[in-house]
Amino acid sequence: MPTQLREGPWHIGNLIEGDIFTAHVKSTQDLRCTRVTFYPVLFSRYREGASDGIVSFFHAAPVNVSVFRKPSDATIAVIMVFPWFTALLVCLTWNAQSSTQSRILGIFGHIGKSHFYVFEPLLKALAAKGHNITVISYFPQKKILPNYTDIDLHGSVTTLEPTGGVTFEDITGGSNFGTARMVVDLGAQDCERVYSHPSIMKLIHSEEKFDLVINELFNTDCYLGIADRLKSPHIALSSHALVPWANDRFGNPDNPAYIPNLFLLLSNRMDFFERFQNTLTLLYHKIIYYYISDPKVIPIFKKYLVNSSPLEELKKNTSLILVNSHFSLNQPRPLVPTVIEVGGIHFQQPKNLPVDLDKFISEAKHGVVYFSMGSMIRAETFPEEKRRAFLEAFSELPQRVLWKWEGDELPDKPDNVLTQKWMPQFDILCHPNIRAYIGHGGLLGTLEAASRGVPMIGIPMFGDQFNNMKSMADTGMGLVLQYKDITKNNVREALRAVLENP
Structure with missing residues (x-):
């Protein structure tokens, strides 16, 4: 044969x-x-x-x-x-x-720093390969890189600062419906501010040519008009699993009977009520995006890009999307060939830790628990009772604790706790003496923890964090601690579960 x-x-x-x-x-x-x-x-x-x-x-x-x-x-x-x-x-x-060099334009109009962390390694790698990269974002490089040009958007946003942060008061008490509405409203608001930026005005009225435009598919599609003005093909990147309004343009399945909504604490095995909830949420998200967000964006097209193609046509002309997800963590689902999972694309070779951190971790006889609520949520804004719940639970641990604390000083800090305003998270998680990770369930952190085999306690606060932590719990890589349930006993029991049965 x-x-x-x-x-x-x-x-x-x-x-x-x-x-x-x-x-x-x-x-x-x-x-x-x-x-x-x-x-x-x-x-x-x-x-x-x-x-x-x-x-x-x-x-x-x-x-x-x-x-x-x-x-x-x-x-x-x-x-x-x-x-x-x-x-x-x-x-x-x-x-x-x-020897062929391409001119590539990256457009990243969202102010979330963690989003840009996903895209930045790819952009740098393209520049290192000899391609000429121009990047529109709020996060310019601190050092000049060959073949890499920044267009800095600072000054175009008035509601939030990209390098600031949010408090627990800002994000608690809302619903998943409200979160999605806030996300798309923010995208629509920022759209005109970005287009009116002098550097963007200069670009869209120039005769510059690009071989490819890369943009983030998140809370607005208004920046597709720039690709249309430059007559360049465009592809999309997503820093998380696909948002509900992303599938239609690719013809990608989004059946709510077994594909959980990004904003819900659901798995792909749902009972009747969960499927009903999932279906209503999917419909709601599509309605607010197509019938509330898009109508706000279309007048901007007509104002700044007089002869632009229809927005719906530009969406469907997206050649492909690279999605920072992976079926081993984000649950398997059908994907058409134009939707490509690249989970962990932001991973880089781990670096040596600073001497003080390396000493603190390496000398911990019983290991270390790492605690960080991400790049946006400021830990010092924890309410008093919840901050004390963590401190009292940590004081009873034989393990040491690394806590990313943005404030000047942590009151009543136990001797086994070390705080710093910033920490190299991935490098820390790569250390063999890390025993557990407490975080908010952002996709970057969950992917990093899963890749290093570090069990996780997730405290989801908004966005995709609920779905990420549900996936971690279902695969046995972590557990969920709801924000409202934070008490000394619950924190202690959660730590005991992941430390004694990792």
């Missing part, structure tokens, strides 16, 4: 392996050549189905199905020698392609 080959795309090593094709030739009387797509001198797809086959490598266009007689020994010899010839062509082509 001939060797069975799975459907491509294939790597070059699989495609030109002489023995594989010889096995086909020797064992098949009638050989069929199926449709082939070439890229650029290699074909990238070979379908093995009802018939066996070999492929003529010398065609420069797709080949229709046809029947060949069994080849002669001379043909077999050519097939055996051909891999060396192809390898030479590939080497020459690869060198030619590597």
